[in-house]
Amino acid sequence: MSPDLVGKKVAVPAHVAIIMDGNGRWAGARGLPRLAGHRAGADAVARCLRAAMQRGVTYLTLYAFSSENWSRGPQEVADLTGLLRYYLRHKVRELHAEGVQIRFIGDLSRFDAGLRAELTRAEELTAGNSRLVLLLALSYGGRGDIVQAVQRLARASRDGTIDPDQITEADFAAHLWTAGIPDPDVIVRTSGECRLSNFLLWQSAYAELVFLDVFWPDFNEGHFATVLDLYARRERRFGARPVASA
Template sequence: MSPDRMEKNAAIPTHVAIIMDGNGRWARERGLPRLAGHRAGAEAVARCLRAAMQRGVSYLTLYAFSSENWSRGPQEVADLTGLLCYYLRHKARELHAEGVRLRFIGDLSRFDDSLRAELARAEELTRHNSRLVVLFALSYGGRGDIVQAAQQLARAAAEGRIAPEQITESMFASHLWTAGVPDPDVIVRTSGECRLSNFLLWQSAYAELVFQDVYWPDYSEGHFAMVLDQYARRERRFGARPAASA
């Protein structure tokens, strides 16, 4: 492997997380129903997965359905969950053949039995794959993630299985829905909005943030490459002093 190739690989983030935003506005500006935006967004997911695999990213987390999305109209919720079910039935085996592992994080208990069964089947089918691990955040909220982890540890302390002073950051992280997954190196939000919207609040402590002014259905391999290029130019210090200049 050439030195240039090694340097390029060193600049590739291990974990990219994306807030996929703008499906509704994309559809509205074209005079289309919101479902058309969500369908176009699913096509963008496929492009994003291809780009992540081509560039050597190991983990990709996609914010697909937030805990706040349950407050949307019942028809839109039904459209979103139906589209997810369709995607899993028709794409899981294809992703499996490409070496993709699928994981689903969030309060999945809020979904109906049929969708939960599809999620479980996709996870089981792909669980031994390692080319790219894709986490779909569904019915997910960062605050809810922290609360459920705290509840688990509180129960353990109340039952005498751990002492409160034994709780460390690493122990807490092991009870989050993302347990076993490295924290994201970079978090991306599309559509021009500049906020996290309750996404990976604990895990994002040292993530680089990139905001892109493109609606998610228009997201391309080129947009993903721009994220990686920005990441490669940034100096990550994790609170340490910058290195002294030569």
């Protein structure tokens, strides 16, 4: 924590969302294959989880595999899904023991049946945990999330179970893949890039944005603390006028 925040009541974001960017460039700078970068990125995820739990964050969303990632080369897609299988088989029970609830958001239908079954088992095993809710965005795209919500609402309207003239923002949010999850308080992107890249487009309406000039495999507890310090300094008004001090 920064010295000027010591002794003050510091706001901790309930929900931190992270675009984990830079695995490939991290590996390339070291003359390593991209898979090495993805493996190092998985180690950064473990550090991030520890930091989130230590600092009292309730929800952590990680952009692990975007809908656009399917267009990468077949070998890299196979490497990414292979890593996912490995961690589902070898790390989920550790997270369960730590009290982490795991949820997946995105178009999971694009994964094969065996992998989808493992995703379901991970969710079912950890469903009762409450120390931290970890959302992994897989085959996820913000525009796709909005489109599928519109489709679901359109079907409900066609079936007569909802009046289209009465649809509210809350109704719409309830049909997103993140239904029941509070919107992120802060969205972080690593690697120095300054864009959302189709991540949580609806949900990010009032999120604080933090862009870090560090490749994801180098992300550590200190970087997480930096994010929380930056968040604590920002005044969140949600469009309202500031209240004059007495």
